[in-house]
Amino acid sequence: MRREHFDLDVRNIDWVEADGEPEQPVARIEFSGPAEELTDRLSGIDDTRLDGEEIDVAFRLRAPFEDTEATGVVGVTNRLTGDFIFETNENAEDVFQFINAAREYGQATNSPDSRYRIELSFEDGETVTYDKGTFLVYDDEGDLLRSQSLIPSGVEL
Numbered sequence: 223m224r225r226e227h228f229d230l231d232v233r234n235i236d237w238v239e240a241d242g243e244p245e246q247p248v249a250r251i252e253f254s255g256p257a258e259e260l261t262d263r264l265s266g267i268d269d270t271r272l273d274g275e276e277i278d279v280a281f282r283l284r285a286p287f288e289d290t291e292a293t294g295v296v297g298v299t300n301r302l303t304g305d306f307i308f309e310t311n312e313n314a315e316d317v318f319q320f321i322n323a324a325r326e327y328g329q330a331t332n333s334p335d336s337r338y339r340i341e342l343s344f345e346d347g348e349t350v351t352y353d354k355g356t357f358l359v360y361d362d363e364g365d366l367l368r369s370q371s372l373i374p375s376g377v378e379l
Contacts, residue, residue: 227253227254228308229310230312234246234247250341253345279298281357356372356373
């Protein structure tokens with residue numbers, strides 16, 4: 223699978239700047255690659271589909287945080303094994319806007335475990351949905367940027 227097989231579109235983030243009614247931010251990801259390979263990566267040891275608590279989402283910058291034109295890689299991994307599931311290239315400003323909306327949604331609704339949703343769609347119409355509360359951000363050197371990350375209170379890393 224290549225990064226080009228994934229098309230990411232975010233929704234429900236404009237309400238923050240418009241001071242509107244809170245809506246759960248959604249990252250819609252359309253997958254156009256080999257379905258069997260992604261299905262295998264989304265399955266646990268017992269061949270059941272991984273749930274939201276079994277995946278981790280992170281963003282790794284490719285340039286220094288201060289770079290206004292920075293890009294990076296959004297990656298999803300299997301929390302239990304550390305295995306890579308998929309990655310997609312994204313603009314840092316867009317990712318930070320999404321994380322900010324998720325942070326605001328979590329505060330407005332007191333929902334630290336369900337701050338945002340991932341909807342992963344296959345070409346055959348199947349959709350896998352994950353509600354998430356954590357989104358880790360790393361700088362271009364691999365160091366965790368705690369203030370930019372979405373980490374529920376009480377979670378130790």
